[in-house]
Amino acid sequence: MTDHAETGHDRSDAGLTAIISERRQLINLAYRLLGSLAEAEDAVQETYARWYAMSRQQQDAIASPGAWLTRVASRICLDLLGSARARRERYVGEWIPEPLPGRTEWISVRPGAATADPADPADRVTLDESVSMAFLVALEAMTPAQRVALILHDVFGYSFAEIADITGRTPAACRELASSARRRVRASGRPAAPATHQAGLVRDFKQAWEARDIDALVGLLDPGATFTADGGGQVLTVLEPIEGGEQIAHACVTIAGRATGLTLVERTVNGQPGLVAQQDGVIVTVYAFEVAEGRIKHIWAVRNPDKLRPWITD
Known part of the structure; x- marks a missing residue:
């Protein structure tokens, strides 16, 4: 017994x-x-x-x-x-997905997913892309059903029959949802730069920012670049996106001139090279970057304290 x-x-x-x-x-x-x-x-x-x-x-x-x-x-x-x-x-101002510290365990997929649906491997996003800020922002423009179908199928390798059981739709409808979501992602931006190349650009951007070198900053930014900040109404930040490389460069220099005791540190943000700003040793902003065709296309600055908790306790 x-x-x-x-x-x-x-x-x-x-x-x-x-x-x-x-x-x-x-x-x-x-x-x-x-x-x-x-x-x-x-x-x-x-x-x-x-x-x-x-x-x-x-x-x-x-x-x-x-x-x-x-x-x-x-x-x-x-x-x-x-x-x-x-x-x-x-929400007060722009809403940006919550940034993740550089932890490898966040890049994970369903066991065996790599062998699922081998007929359409080109439809899959890479693991790094699935947590990149650019990808998460693109998801925000989708319907909930599109988002669920894309993530479950393309990232985690679930079949459309399994997704149909979750969403209450037919497998064919789920396939179309994922396909339309995939088109949205592809239309939202150009191919991402290799991480090593992005790291070099982000490092150069950091140095130019610290030196308040407007010309160098303009040279690193795409002419049509966008800077988006998220303060959640809790901290001071721009409420509307800043458009244009030159405008962003001037805004960065203005920030550097006003912020005393601010230190920029290179960190991995959502699986890609990024920056964090520390004020007296405390992280106050996390910067994520999208790099394409040799220049910085988009900068996301997350300042909402609620979204920085994983960083402060990291």
Whole structure:
């Protein structure tokens, strides 16, 4: 009897460990779907709450707990995306996805996803692209269903039949959703520069900014570059995007002249080279960059303190 009880206990512990081990995967998924680590954590917490609200018999009846958790988390995110648009319309200034510190565990996909749907490998985005700021910003222009279909299929390798079960649509409709979302991503920008090249440009930009060298800054920026800032109404920042390389260069020099004790540090932001600004050792701004055709095309400056919490505690 003792052996039997211990075996049952071991099985229970193994099941609990397997369920908990899905958390990182769920966070990865929810962050890409929502563009907010805080909201992703809330969605995953709600997912686990629904799991533990079931009886042991109901849990044991689920053949694949990991698939169940993914399905529930995706549905929760789908509901949140539906209400997020209205919330962001009331947001003070521009809304930028929450930036992630340079942690390799955030770049993760579903086990075995690389071999899923081999007929359309060209339709997949790379792992780095799936957490880049440019990609996340492009997702903001999509409908919730497009976003879910694209992320689940192109990034995590779920079949359209599985996505149909999550979204309540047909597999054919989900395929079309992913296809239309993919076209939006492709239309939103040019091919991303290699990380090593971007790192060099960001480093040159940092040095020119620190030197307040307007000519050097203009040379590094695309003439049609855009600078977008997100303060969430909590800190001072520009409320409208700054358009044009020369205008951005002058704005950067103005910022450098006004900010005393500000230090720029090279950091990985959403899997790509970026910068953080520290005031008296505290991170006050995170800068993400989009580089294409040898110049900086877009700069995103996140200053909202709520979105910097993962950086402050990093």
